[in-house]
Amino acid sequence: xxxxxxxMNDDDVKDDLDSNLTSTQDTSRITAAGRQAREGSGTKVCxxxxxxxxxxxxxxxxxxxxxxxxxxxxxxxxLNDTRRQLKAIHGYPPEDYxxxxxxxxRYTAKGQSAIVKHPWVLDHDHKSKEFRGWLCQKCNKGLGAxxxxxxxxxxxxxxxxxxx
Numbered sequence: 001x002x003x004x005x006x007x008m009n010d011d012d013v014k015d016d017l018d019s020n021l022t023s024t025q026d027t028s029r030i031t032a033a034g035r036q037a038r039e040g041s042g043t044k045v046c047x048x049x050x051x052x053x054x055x056x057x058x059x060x061x062x063x064x065x066x067x068x069x070x071x072x073x074x075x076x077x078x079l080n081d082t083r084r085q086l087k088a089i090h091g092y093p094p095e096d097y098x099x100x101x102x103x104x105x106r107y108t109a110k111g112q113s114a115i116v117k118h119p120w121v122l123d124h125d126h127k128s129k130e131f132r133g134w135l136c137q138k139c140n141k142g143l144g145a146x147x148x149x150x151x152x153x154x155x156x157x158x159x160x161x162x163x164x
Contacts, residue, residue: 042054042055043055044058044068046058046070046071046072046075047070047071048071048072048075048079048126049071049072049074049075051072053072055068057072057073057074058071058072058073059073059076079126082124082129083122083124086122086124086129086131087122089131090122090131092118092120092134093120093134097120097134099120099134099135099136099139100133100135101135101136101139101142102136102138102139104136106119106120107119109136109137119136119137120134120135120136121134121135121136121137121140122134123135123140123143125148126148
């Protein structure tokens, strides 16, 4: 049986363990949550559909540390189907494409991560499922970290502008 490890510096993992856990709480609860996930017992709330589901309804996510994904298998399937359909309609960007946010070209964008198969990520509105364009990994993750919320992005810009 593969052991399930948790890196407590990763925000996704904190959410995966228990939305009510904080970094100052008892580590025995974290160990218990890891044991439950490893054994397949316990429940977790999907960030997409907001349903409380058994751990068995979530795929394990790897990459050094192994933990449960934040979205359930059903939501992952819908997301993958949407991406597949949008890629079939819009295809991949041309060879000379650059990220519309940061301006990276395909060669620089591909070097952002060791696991990147393709330099561009299909970006779409998760509510309307409409295609928005292609982004590099970093910019896509950046928008995702702000939940594609324009007000949060403006607040971040204002914060950075007031930093000095």
